[in-house]
Amino acid sequence: MGAEAAAALMNRLSADYNATVPSSTPHFYSWDTLGPSPITPKTGAFSIGRPSGGGPALLTLNSYSRTTVDFAASTQAPPYMDPPTFKTVVLGKDAVTWSAKAGGHAPANLTTQDLYDIYSCALGKTNWAAFGGGAGTIKPYLPQAGSDTRAFFLNAIGNPTLGACVVTGPQENQGTDPLLNDVDVIFPYSAGHWVGQANGHTTATDDKGTLTLRGINGIAPLTATGTLNPVFAGSTYGRVLYNVFRYSEWNAFPATPQSTALRAIFGSTGYLCSAAGRATVAGYGFLAVPAATCGT
Structure with missing residues (x-):
């Protein structure tokens, strides 16, 4: 769930990732911004109003626990908080x-x-x-x-x-x-x-x-x-595609099953930052970021 601009891309990435892992491994699902509401994001979750964009998705991430939602896609970095509430990782450029x-x-x-x-x-x-x-x-x-x-x-x-x-x-x-x-x-x-x-x-x-x-x-x-112009994306009209998590869950120490699963999908060595994942980002119209930047 989250930024509408990334919805189709996230749907494709989730399907591709899920096809690579056994049924016993945590899967990755993304909800569109459009559709019936309320939704139940996953088994055992609260029923919530479907977030209509990145802003509402961040509010949802902040308002519920991991039993309801684990991440939000966003094209705006959350406001700085001390102690930190959110962890953002980079996916691509728009x-x-x-x-x-x-x-x-x-x-x-x-x-x-x-x-x-x-x-x-x-x-x-x-x-x-x-x-x-x-x-x-x-x-x-x-x-x-x-x-x-x-x-x-x-x-x-x-x-x-x-x-x-x-x-x-x-x-x-x-x-x-x-x-x-x-x-x-x-x-x-x-x-x-x-x-x-x-x-x-x-x-x-x-x-x-x-x-x-x-x-x-x-x-x-x-x-x-007909591809996205890197010069335009490098101007004040360029923005970053982020995935956003609760800071404490992404940085859990020692690692938890949830933090391990999140990093296996979204982290710098995870599927979304693999050669296949970055090729999908480009195929869906966005600019893939360098491997050293992706997932950080």
């Missing part, structure tokens, strides 16, 4: 940009200031013609509350006071939402997740639809071959 309908009125590139003005609904900045695009009233959308992508994007553009023209509602990274099928729409999007969708990792409710990714400050989010 980036967030803005998207618009193919063939619509939006230009190919906007600056950070442009994005700030658009989401502020600033005077004179509510028509695409003001940014070199076609004439049309801009329709700024944001993902659901609790979305990591929403929080990251707004922080990256300067945390504007949202104007009355901004609409909250579509699920993050779901380009087939009917609200987004509009020539004047603008919507934040995980570049890595979009690449994964373009690579065919889609479902009926997890698809980029007609949305295409656009550049920021003159840097394209994609390379010429």
Whole structure:
């Protein structure tokens, strides 16, 4: 459970890992952000509301014990706490940009200031013609509350006071939402997740639809071959994919069956950081981090 941007990737990694271990070994399962609620994460667990993103998943991790949930996927590092509550380990790199309908009125590139003005609904900045695009009233959308992508994007553009023209509602990274099928729409999007969708990792409710990714400050989010651009991911619009655990459980001494199982899956020598795991990260659109960084 956790960040929607990583949901499809985590589902694939869990299936691949589970196929490598005997039934007697602890398995790895991940819950999507969308679906019926409440859920019972594992046998003997409390019934809980399905977390709708990375933020709610971290709250769930903090509110329940290991009998209910062991980890959360997140694209934002938890706040520093002393003594530490959480342990984060790195899985890969992502980036967030803005998207618009193919063939619509939006230009190919906007600056950070442009994005700030658009989401502020600033005077004179509510028509695409003001940014070199076609004439049309801009329709700024944001993902659901609790979305990591929403929080990251707004922080990256300067945390504007949202104007009355901004609409909250579509699920993050779901380009087939009917609200987004509009020539004047603008919507934040995980570049890595979009690449994964373009690579065919889609479902009926997890698809980029007609949305295409656009550049920021003159840097394209994609390379010429359609992969996530490392230069863009190295900018202020780049972010890290984390898996987050309770500090005391990850660092248990002496090691416990739970800490051993967690490290076998998520640690630097675990499956997710193996050559096979890192290849899956890249295949799902994200940038694999160096082996020395993964799982740390």
